Amino acid sequence: MRGTNAALGVAGLAGFLALAEAVPRLGLVDEEYLPPAGRIAVALGDEAADPAFWTALGDTLTGWALGLAIASCAGIVAGVVLSVVPYLRQATASTVEFLRPIPSVALIPLAVLLYGSELRSVLLLVVYASFWQVLIQVLYGVQDVDPVAEETARSYGLGPWARIRYVLWPSALPYVMTGVRLAAAVALILAVTAELVIGAPGLGQRIGVAQTSQAVPEMYALIVVTGLLGLVINVGARAVERRALAWHQSVRGEVAV
């Protein structure tokens, strides 16, 4: 069953690549616009041999990782504080609901003015976009704490810190992990966006350069790299989630099936 699925998956991938090779070769699409998969692969090889490519990859990853780390820490701390201090959650609810849907790309002009095309511009966008993902999930998670467990901890005389550590945190962890996983994907989108639009160093900037210099195969190769990066991030985030929640029912159930 799993074997067949994997084989079908590989077949699908091979079919997709064959299609990407055949469509431009047969002249269905202009080769100038969509080079055959083989040419893209060659361009990818050339990129991999270029040290500047690896620097760009490193820059993108730095922006992504730093932004995600800042946003996750801030989101978790803010979420816990908002839900532990009485009335704070209600008092901030309307503000959170208002600020959250503000698209982070609205901040691009501001980032350009304040920081130019530096890492800090990237961070501003990445942190703003991913912070809300984490915060909202933490707030949901804390709401989901079993009242019986909370009351039990209280009647056993656990202090506020101990309650956060032993009751609130483990109950909220699945939500926190979901939040961080969503934030990881969003952070990559915003990191590449910032590089593409603002011109901060990184893969996005290289895509922009390839586009303006009409280097179409290179552009596609770089896009494939961003896709692979996204894939690695998604798979990695899911693996971390599974690891951190190995004790939790949702994951245990998954494993048993």
Next chain:
Amino acid sequence: MRRVLLRLVLACGLPAVLFTVWWVASAGSTDVYWPPLRTILTAFPDVWTADRLRGDVLPSVWRLAAGYALAAVAGVALGTLVGSHRRVRALCEPVLEFLRAVPPPVLVPVVMLFAGIGDTMKVVVIASGCVWPVLLNTVEGVRAVDPVMAETARSYGITGVARLRSLVLPSAGPQIFAGLRQALSIGIILMVISEMFAASNGLGFTVVQFQRGFAIPDMWTGILLLGMLGVVLSLVFRLVERRVLGWYHGLRASARRSP
């Protein structure tokens, strides 16, 4: 009465405080990049005149709506197809996972090759970025149809369109809406980005134009307008969701009340 008052204070308190802080803190600001809030607000009606709303905001919203609708229809249709056949799903899954992982803004240069820099480009960019969350969530939702219900439908001989309308789509509904929600924020990002790249009108274009011309208060009004657009769209989305998925929220609420 006191309860209502308390809730009102809690809901409006912090926004009022923040607004006042911004107003007071920026009142005497001579920093070029952080103009006084007063200046921004007085600039707002001058910048966003009816003319500009018609010439810049409306085209943006129209492109977003067109791209988003296209993505929603294509995503749900393809997702239902892929999700209801096990083999098709296994065949497509790796490719879909990869395509979803590509950060949507990099599609802008690609689509520009094919469609130039006109409205088509923007609609296609928005549609091709929004379609993945809808598609993948629909696949998941369709796959997770309750087997008992599926068997019941089968034994009653409910097939084809009737099965789709009264079994598959409703039970995948919550998932589909989760996808649509993600797609909405991606759509707004792409709307702004595609206009920043190449356009002669639109919200993103205008805001960048202000920034390049160092019309800082005007730029701030653009940021505020973009923010308001985001908030309004998410409110509209929530209204629609509450309407369409009313039965589902009701079901969950009653399930929570009687454990």
